[in-house]
Amino acid sequence: xxxxxxxxxxxxxxxxxxxxxxxxxxxxxxxxxxxxxxxxxxxxxxxxxxxxxxxxxxxxxxxxxxxxxxxxxxxxxxxxxxxxxxxxxxxxxxxxxxxxxxxxxxxxxxxxxxxxxxxxxxxxxxxxxxxxxxxxxxxx
Amino acid sequence: xxxxxxxxxxxxxxxxxxxxxxxxxxxxxxxxxxxxxxxxxxxxxxxxxxxxxxxxxxxxxxxxxxxxxxxxxxxxxxxxxxxxxxxxxxxxxxxxxxxxxxxxxxxxxxxxxxxxxxxxxxxxxxxxxxxxxxxxxxxxxxxxxxxxxxxxxxxxxxxxxxxxxxxxxxxxxxxxxxxxxxxxxxxxxxxxxxxxxxxxxxxxxxxxxxxxxxxxxxxxxxxxxxxxxxxxxxxxxxxxxxxxxxxxxxxxxxxxxxxxxxxxxxxxxxxxxxxxxxxxxxxxxxxxxxxxxxxxxxxxxxxxxxxxxx
Numbered sequence: 474x475x476x477x478x479x480x481x482x483x484x485x486x487x488x489x490x491x492x493x494x495x496x497x498x499x500x501x502x503x504x505x506x507x508x509x510x511x512x513x514x515x516x517x518x519x520x521x522x523x524x525x526x527x528x529x530x531x532x533x534x535x536x537x538x539x540x541x542x543x544x545x546x547x548x549x550x551x552x553x554x555x556x557x558x559x560x561x562x563x564x565x566x567x568x569x570x571x572x573x574x575x576x577x578x579x580x581x582x583x584x585x586x587x588x589x590x591x592x593x594x595x596x597x598x599x600x601x602x603x604x605x606x607x608x609x610x611x612x613x
Numbered sequence: 614x615x616x617x618x619x620x621x622x623x624x625x626x627x628x629x630x631x632x633x634x635x636x637x638x639x640x641x642x643x644x645x646x647x648x649x650x651x652x653x654x655x656x657x658x659x660x661x662x663x664x665x666x667x668x669x670x671x672x673x674x675x676x677x678x679x680x681x682x683x684x685x686x687x688x689x690x691x692x693x694x695x696x697x698x699x700x701x702x703x704x705x706x707x708x709x710x711x712x713x714x715x716x717x718x719x720x721x722x723x724x725x726x727x728x729x730x731x732x733x734x735x736x737x738x739x740x741x742x743x744x745x746x747x748x749x750x751x752x753x754x755x756x757x758x759x760x761x762x763x764x765x766x767x768x769x770x771x772x773x774x775x776x777x778x779x780x781x782x783x784x785x786x787x788x789x790x791x792x793x794x795x796x797x798x799x800x801x802x803x804x805x806x807x808x809x810x811x812x813x814x815x816x817x818x819x820x821x822x823x824x825x826x827x828x829x830x831x832x833x834x835x836x837x838x839x840x841x842x843x844x845x846x847x848x849x850x851x852x853x854x855x856x857x858x859x860x861x862x863x864x865x866x867x868x869x870x871x872x873x874x875x876x877x878x879x880x881x882x883x884x885x886x887x888x889x890x891x892x893x894x895x896x897x898x899x900x901x902x903x904x905x906x907x908x909x910x911x912x913x914x915x916x917x918x919x920x921x922x923x
Contacts, residue, residue, distance in 0.1 A: 539812040566809040566833075607805040609833075 517562040520588060522610075524567055525554040527583040530576045537568040549575070564588075564610040571604040584608050645779050648694035650678075650705050652898035653758040654725060656907045657768045658698060661789045662775055665782045669694065674899040675872065683707055692718040695778050698771065701726030704755035723774045726755065729763040732826055734841075756896065759914075760827035761801040764907065768793050800908050807919045808832045815922045819860060819868040819888070821879055824896035828914075837865070839878055848878060860886040867891030867921035872900050891921030 524544075526534045531549035536557075544555030559565050573580040582604050586594040598606050644667040649655035655670045662668065671687050672678050678700075683691075691697050692715045699708050701724035712722050734754040757763040772790035776783045808816075816834040818825055823838035837859055839848050848856075860868070860882065868883050869891040883890055894917055895910045904910040 537809070539810055539815075560813070563813045565813055566805070568806060568809040605806065606802055607809040609805070 517560045519558040520561045521556050522559050522564055522567075522593075523554060523556050523587045524569075525552070525585045525587070526569065526571070527552050527585075528571055528573070529581040530573055532576070532580070532582070533572040534582065535570045537570070538565045540565065561588075567594075567608040567610065569598065569604075569606060569608060571598070572602075573600075573604065574602050580604060586610060642779075642781070645696065645775065645782075646694040647696045647698060648691045648720075649698040650708070651698055651700045651725065651758075653764070653907050653910075654698040654700070654723075654767060654771065656899060657764075657771050657793065658775075660793045661768065661772050661786055662782075663785060663789055665779060665785060666775065672898070674901055674905060678704065678897050681705075683711065688714055691715050691720060694720055696720065696774055697722045699724050700755050700757065702731060702753040702755035702757070721774060721778065723770060725757055725763075725767045725770070726753070728766045728770045729757040729760075730766075731757070732830055734823065734826065754823070754826045756824040757827060758898075758907065759825055760831050761797055761804065761911070762831070763827060765794055765797050768797065796908060800911060804832070804911065804915050807915050810919055811922050815866065817863055817865050817922075818918065819856070819865055819882070819891075820894060820896065821869075821871045822896065824871075825894070839882065853878065853882060857882055857885045860888055869894045869917065869921070871896045872904075889921070892917040894918070 524536045526536065526546075528534060528551045531551060533546060533548050534550060534553040535543055535545040536553075536555045537543040538557045538559065541557055544553075544557075546553040557565075557567075567584070567586060569582065569584050571580070571582040579599060579601055581597050581599045583597045584594065585592055586608060593610055594608050596608055598604050644665055645662065646669065647655075647658050647662065647666050648669045648671055649658060650672050652670065652672060652674045655668050658666060658668045669690050671683060671690060672681050688711065691711060697711075697715065697720050699705055699722060701708065704726075705711075708722075708724075731753040734752060757767070768790060772786050775786045779786075813833060816829075816832070817837060818829060818834050819837045819839075821838065822840035823836060825834070825836055828834065829836045837856060839853065839856060865886070865888050867890070868879055868886070868888045870879050870893050872893050872895050879890075882888075894914050895904050899905055899907065899910050900913070902909075904913045
């Protein structure tokens with residue numbers, strides 16, 4: 474090819490194109506977009522979960538679940554319950570708050586979470602003044 | 614024979630010396646020298662050891678521990694210590710070499726990996742097909758401190774090591790460790806309350822590298838990391854494209870950068886997916902300022918995550 478610069482350019486360009494094809498195949502995105510249904514972990518049928526609180530002394534009680542309106546009792550109650558529709562397969566965490574500020578000493582609040590008449594969680598939280606914590610419902 | 618005047622002078626000198634000694638307080642032994650390869654363990658060591666220990670941080674906050682290689686001076690500092698604190702589980706690729714190098718100096722090596730409940734680092738190592746030639750990790754995820762339960766176990770481990778090295782300080786170490794444990798229990802509750810604000814559907818962490826597996830396990834998050842468990846390799850363009858597809862498919866709201874990372878790739882992914890930058894997370898240890906303590910680092914991370922994904 475000596476003496477033919479144009480031919481040399483063409484040969485080099487051809488070689489580059491040939492090299493580029495496998496590189497393009499190796500590095501291109503698959504363009505696969507995960508379907509929205511992939512979020513099935515968090516969707517699924519909604520069922521009612523009943524959260525029942527029983528306090529050791531008169532208190533103001535409330536229950537919070539992500540993405541829902543909090544449910545609150547009035548002052549000075551010993552029992553309170555609220556119902557939240559949540560995913561059957563991946564229920565949200567349940568945040569509980571009990572204000573015993575009118576009481577002295579240790580206080581407790583029992584938290585029971587039921588679904589379809591079956592108790593999924595039964596926990597007792599202890600503290601002084603304000604008792605608050607989160608009850609985690611394991612994925613059934 | 615001394616005369617009565619000389620005897621009186623000697624008595625006088627002794628009484629002054631005794632008074633000075635009393636004024637100076639009880640004599641305290643040299644502090645226990647502790648070298649740390651972990652910023653988190655160094656923080657616990659300072660809390661538990663108080664004035665009885667002197668902590669030398671070999672790996673300092675803000676340094677990428679995946680890329681860290683100890684200098685000869687670091688080896689000398691470790692050799693001069695009584696105790697060496699390390700994460701283990703492959704986090705410090707040089708640990709075995711260092712352990713051998715300082716064995717003759719009688720340094721006790723306290724490895725967090727011996728007491729924590731480890732999780733596998735499957736996603737990072739197997740699914741993405743990374744080149745492992747420069748990784749300093751095994752098959753376990755070494756970022757144990759993102760689980761506060763693990764942090765409490767390691768704090769107890771450090772307390773026990775201090776008591777063994779310095780039995781005279783037992784009561785002090787135990788009291789300090791109990792205070793720390795109480796604070797960690799409070800921190801765990803605070804984290805639970807913060808995370809409870811996030812619906813399960815929102816609990817997806819897109820991060821630079823796969824360091825938040827323990828946090829994810831404790832609080833029901835899914836981790837989608839650009840890199841594997843080490844910060845050292847860049848992701849392939851195929852991996853980036855896959856991730857973009859997954860992020861779009863799951864409707865992920867925010868993508869998080871790390872304090873010691875180059876966020877270039879994350880910026881590209883953010884631009885491609887329309888997710889917002891979620892802020893900076895402290896993934897590989899403590900940071901500076903408010904994130905300069907374990908509690909501060911955890912609060913900063915949780916505030917960033919919950920604020921961005923809520």
